[in-house]
Amino acid sequence: xxxxxxxxxxxxxxxxxxxxxxxxxxxxxxxxxxxxxxxxxxxxxxxxxxxxxxxxxxxxxxxxxxxxxxxxxxxxxxxxxxxxxxxxxxxxxxxxxxxxxxxxxxxxxxxxxxxxxxxxxxxxxxxxxxxxxxxxxxxxxxxxxxxxxxxxxxxxxxxxxxxxxxxxxxxxxxxxxxxxxxxxxxxxxxxxxxxxxxxxxxxxxxxxxxxxxxxxxxxxxxxxxxxxxxxxxxxxxxxxxxxxxxxxxxxxxxxxxxxxxxxxxxxxxxxxxxxxxxxxxxxxxxxxxxxxxxxxxxxxxxxxxxxxxxxxxxxxxxxxxxxxxxxxxxxxxxxxxxxxxxxxxxxxxxxx
Numbered sequence: 001x002x003x004x005x006x007x008x009x010x011x012x013x014x015x016x017x018x019x020x021x022x023x024x025x026x027x028x029x030x031x032x033x034x035x036x037x038x039x040x041x042x043x044x045x046x047x048x049x050x051x052x053x054x055x056x057x058x059x060x061x062x063x064x065x066x067x068x069x070x071x072x073x074x075x076x077x078x079x080x081x082x083x084x085x086x087x088x089x090x091x092x093x094x095x096x097x098x099x100x101x102x103x104x105x106x107x108x109x110x111x112x113x114x115x116x117x118x119x120x121x122x123x124x125x126x127x128x129x130x131x132x133x134x135x136x137x138x139x140x141x142x143x144x145x146x147x148x149x150x151x152x153x154x155x156x157x158x159x160x161x162x163x164x165x166x167x168x169x170x171x172x173x174x175x176x177x178x179x180x181x182x183x184x185x186x187x188x189x190x191x192x193x194x195x196x197x198x199x200x201x202x203x204x205x206x207x208x209x210x211x212x213x214x215x216x217x218x219x220x221x222x223x224x225x226x227x228x229x230x231x232x233x234x235x236x237x238x239x240x241x242x243x244x245x246x247x248x249x250x251x252x253x254x255x256x257x258x259x260x261x262x263x264x265x266x267x268x269x270x271x272x273x274x275x276x277x278x279x280x281x282x283x284x285x286x287x288x289x290x291x292x293x294x295x296x297x298x299x300x301x302x303x304x305x306x307x308x309x310x311x312x313x314x315x316x317x318x319x320x321x322x323x324x325x326x327x328x329x330x331x332x333x334x335x336x337x338x339x340x341x342x343x344x345x346x347x348x349x350x351x352x
Contacts, residue, residue: 011065013029023214025051040194054066061074084154088164090144097133127142140168146163164193193205210233218231235349242276242282247272254314254350256317263345263350279325
């Protein structure tokens with residue numbers, strides 16, 4: 001089978017975009033390696049879709065440059081930019097068959113070459129035999145596959161995905177996320193995907209650009225973003241977290257309420273602010289003595305299948321709710337008892 005040509009590197013440099021008095025993008029720069037899948041992640045209005053539309057040529061940036069491979073596409077019309085795009089709505093033509101939808105962008109090919117390419121694409125997305133069906137006869141997941149096949153049929157150097165899973169239910173979404181990621185790796189096509197769903201981004205991306213207020217707050221691998229968030233916004237937006245007010249009380253030491261905590265040497269250097277800690281990093285009723293061990297009181301335990309989420313407050317910081325992840329077998333013995341919790345120094349990150 002004739003696969004899609006491997007993708008090219010993409011460079012985004014200093015992109016600015018305003019709509020009247022509103023700044024949608026403020027000096028955005030990204031490097032996307034050839035064959036890499038990068039997710040633009042952030043809340044509504046953060047600029048991620050505007051950036052995608054600038055790359056596609058559907059919006060014109062006020063300043064900045066865009067390159068695919070060695071080509072400067074900054075001022076080119078959309079049809080000259082060599083990308084395929086999959087929209088949130090899929091944008092299939094309801095009056096055209098699956099075959100005709102996929103063939104729509106294959107201009108200039110012979111009839112036999114077009115038919116062969118359509119067959120290759122349908123095999124690629126697992127819909128062989130659906131050529132004569134219409135979009136209305138397909139499920140949402142099948143329509144998405146047809147739209148993806150149409151985007152890939154012209155062999156683009158770049159694939160742009162605009163919230164491609166948002167119209168699907170949770171189970172179908174997770175399955176198609178995995179399939180799409182496997183397909184992207186198989187083809188080696190450079191891909192930029194917009195999403196507000198952090199689970200999709202963590203599951204699919206090689207790297208994630210977390211956006212807020214028209215800027216990239218952090219651009220890193222999913223694990224780096226989760227384990228070492230660069231800003232309070234990233235820490236709060238990606239995953240669950242705990243925040244504790246602190247005052248520095250010496251090198252690698254902090255005062256939190258009436259508690260004295262040790263910090264890791266790389267925790268940060270602010271003299272005051274907030275300590276950040278992921279729920280799963282907290283140890284509940286440790287079997288051996290650990291550092292930063294404090295008495296606490298359980299407020300609530302929520303069963304989540306393979307784990308439980310426990311809400312608690314430290315005795316020395318009453319009224320300040322924190323979260324910990326605990327194993328289900330620990331749930332009965334927790335109840336409403338007083339417990340001990342350990343906040344390991346290496347799990348505490350300092351934000352001013």
